[in-house]
Amino acid sequence: MARILMKGNEAIAEAAIRAGAEGYFCYPITPQSEVAEYLAKRMPEVGGVFLQGESEVAVGNMLFGAASTGKRVFTTSSSPGISLMQEAISYIAGAHLPVVFVNIMRAGPGLGGILPAQSDYFQSVKGGGHGDYRLLVLAPSTVQEAVDLMMLAFDLADKYLNPVMVIGDGLIGQMMEAVEFPDSDPKQNRVNLEERKWAATGAKGRDPVIIKSLFLDPLELEENSLLMDKKYEQMKKEEVRYELYKVSAKNELLVVSYGTVARICQTVIDELESEGVSVGLFRPITLFPFPEKEIYREAKKKNIKTVLTVEMSTGQMVEDVERAIIGAKPVKFFGRTGGIVPNPEEIQGKVLELIGSMKKRSTSSRKRK
Amino acid sequence: MAMTQSNTAIFSRPESMQSTVTHYCPGCTHGVIHRLVAEAIDEIGARDRTVGVAPVGCSVLAYNYFNCDFLEAAHGRAPAFATGFKRLRPDMIVFTYQGDGDLASIGMGEIVHAANRGEKFTTIFVNNAVYGMTGGQMAPTTLPGQVTSTCPVGRNANEVGYPIRMAELLSTLVTPGYIERVAVHTPKHIINARKAIRRAFQYQAENRCYSMIEVLSTCPTNWGKTPEEAVKWLDKEMAAYYPIKCFKDSVREGNK
Incomplete structure (x- = not known):
């Protein structure tokens, strides 16, 4: 068809x-x-x-x-x-x-x-x-x-x-x-x-x-x-299902996100890549069963400093991400809620803040609101 | 006198009933009502294409008595449950068997809307003016002045209103086809109840209409009465508030 x-x-x-x-x-x-x-x-x-x-x-x-x-x-x-x-x-x-x-x-x-x-x-x-x-x-x-x-x-x-x-x-x-x-x-x-x-x-x-x-x-x-x-x-x-986007050994940070928010994160990852910052995306497709082992496998990779969970909530899936990673890496959270869809700039700002690359980036639009 | 013929059974357990020991209290009329329903299913020859929907209440275990497929709904939701089933299997016979707490309190929304849509199933509504299974609390059908464990000085209608007459209430709707209130505390009433229940199943078999048969029933245990006193109380008090009669029969009135 x-x-x-x-x-x-x-x-x-x-x-x-x-x-x-x-x-x-x-x-x-x-x-x-x-x-x-x-x-x-x-x-x-x-x-x-x-x-x-x-x-x-x-x-x-x-x-x-x-x-x-x-x-x-x-x-x-x-x-x-x-x-x-x-x-x-x-x-x-x-x-x-x-x-x-x-x-x-x-x-x-x-x-x-x-x-x-x-x-x-x-x-x-x-x-x-x-x-x-x-x-x-x-x-x-x-x-x-x-x-x-x-x-x-x-x-x-x-x-x-x-x-x-x-x-x-x-x-x-x-x-x-x-x-x-x-x-x-x-x-x-x-x-x-x-x-x-x-x-x-x-x-x-x-x-x-x-x-x-x-x-x-x-x-x-x-x-x-x-x-x-x-x-x-x-x-x-x-039944565990998930998708990886630009996940590689070079990644400095792993984003975990699902649904349409994961697509916004892809935009952020593309943008950062063009600026020489390597970030990967882990997108759970099944939320239960949760891809625990798989997230752990990706998160524990040597170069990854931090895992960032992005959601349209005040932080719910992040608890399962923490559970999956069992303390191997710090797990951070960024979310908007109330019906607000996070924009790429604010997510990017959070990523850059976390990997300590805020330096020399002057455009105010990239700063987290 | 020819004695070679073996004795002929003139009374036996309906095929739609199982042989089992009752869990109902002495003097409770659920057993009689179960039997009347089973007889009706036998008479329309539908045992192997009938599903019963049990409520939450004393008759939640109805599937232990009936010899047909049986499904257990959530409290008060049997009419919604039966709607879902019957809509997908209009070729099957579906009945809900519900008590007064189940149907007239928590399930008020479901019964009114199922009746109003004219769902083609049959409701057997057993009204004993009390929550039986949970130990005799006040129901929406508890009579004014009647003592229960949650109205220990008797139902005060000024505080909690008067009991709801479900047969009358549903009769105000245009769609439902057949609504009758019966009782089973005397042989004469049992015969009439049998006819009404049979008629309701017949109408369903003919795909005519939604039917509800309200059956006044005894609960000696929670009424604090002997079975004999319970029969008398039903006859004198309950039947006075809940008139035993046919409220609506659109088929016989020629509207269906």
């Missing part, structure tokens, strides 16, 4: 269709409402279900029910809406069901604002709902990658029978970029219910299927939690 220009939110919607999603439940919220608007037209074309629920609490639980059928289902929302879905996410994880959630993050806390942020890292990666569960978390940095990761998200949700969260900052949803979709009939990727022995398809010629998260016997509940933990350990072995 030819490359087309598409808005991130619409591309995410179309990618889910191509991935064989048969059900989409939603509640309007900025900055991702275009997904719902797109799918209100598109879902019926492919014979799927589109339903606008009465609240994100209801939508999360609609997905819980819909996933019990065995079919591929998903929702998209933004930060305050995702908070309301935490109840269902916890139940869905506890019941071992595959659902894809997309959070086009806006700035919080509370009602916050409608501009881009990455302040839901903790919520996505560390929990959000109650209980011993994890989400597999994917973070695209381009519209094309959002498409690719949406397709992957459904496969991973099925592989692990666990909810998958795709988190994009507001920019991913709102910007337009060229994208290419795989040539596939949306119906091709739909699941074959006969293969889904865990799904509630009716007790015909078999014992009833029970889908539940209640285990009153503590030994049974522990067993369920250990079974979940086993999946998370497998994810850590098999």
Whole structure:
């Protein structure tokens, strides 16, 4: 299929269709409402279900029910809406069901604002709902990658029978970029219910299927939690994804950044390179499982003096970077929040400050605000 | 007299029920209601294409009694859960089985909107005027003056309002097709309840409408009464506040 220009939110919607999603439940919220608007037209074309629920609490639980059928289902929302879905996410994880959630993050806390942020890292990666569960978390940095990761998200949700969260900052949803979709009939990727022995398809010629998260016997509940933990350990072995940009033995500093912020960091790295300063970028694509070993491997290289984490938050992923590096190198942080996208100059200023190269650089625009 | 024929069973366990020991308290009518639901599923011949959705409450363990696929929703969310399921599998029979704390308190939003969308599933709403599983706290359905562990001097309507009549409330909506309140504390009421539940499942099998059957139920343990006193209290007090009748049947009225 030819490359087309598409808005991130619409591309995410179309990618889910191509991935064989048969059900989409939603509640309007900025900055991702275009997904719902797109799918209100598109879902019926492919014979799927589109339903606008009465609240994100209801939508999360609609997905819980819909996933019990065995079919591929998903929702998209933004930060305050995702908070309301935490109840269902916890139940869905506890019941071992595959659902894809997309959070086009806006700035919080509370009602916050409608501009881009990455302040839901903790919520996505560390929990959000109650209980011993994890989400597999994917973070695209381009519209094309959002498409690719949406397709992957459904496969991973099925592989692990666990909810998958795709988190994009507001920019991913709102910007337009060229994208290419795989040539596939949306119906091709739909699941074959006969293969889904865990799904509630009716007790015909078999014992009833029970889908539940209640285990009153503590030994049974522990067993369920250990079974979940086993999946998370497998994810850590098999699903770590990341991208390196201009990482080399010459790097004096390693930047760790994800989502669209990583693209701004690339601009900074290109600029610094032209000025003879060598900086590399480590971009985690999976936030859980977090590429701990890989970040450690890059950070401990001889020339690297400092690791700088850049986020649109007051510092969330930086805690995982510190954990990965376990004291091998100093870990510093630069962030803007409240819906402010950091500009290359301020990031560059921070980098130069850290590697002690502020000397002779007079342009005021390079100074950190 | 020919005695060669073996005895004919005229009463047996419905196919949609399992043989198990009850965990419900003596004098509780959940067991009767479970059976009526199972009979209805048998009668429409849908056991192998039915899913039940359990609430949070005493009947959270309903899947131990029914011989069909069973799913356990979050507290109050069964109508949203059932919506998601039924929308993706309109060919299956779906019912929610919910108590009054679950449906009329924490799940008020979900029940109203599922009913208003006319979701094609059936709700069995078991109203015993109290939170049973957590030990008898005040519910939105607790009667004025009724003593519970969280209204120890009786429900004060001036402070917490009057109990919510769910059947009446949902009947004000245009979309839901069939809403009836029944009881199961006497044989006569059981026969009527059986008919109503059967009708609700029949309407679903015919893809007609959303149905809710509210069933007045006893909770001797949390009411602090003997089973016999509980039956009398239901008959005298509960039935006076919650009229036992059909509120809406659009199919029989010819609107569906």
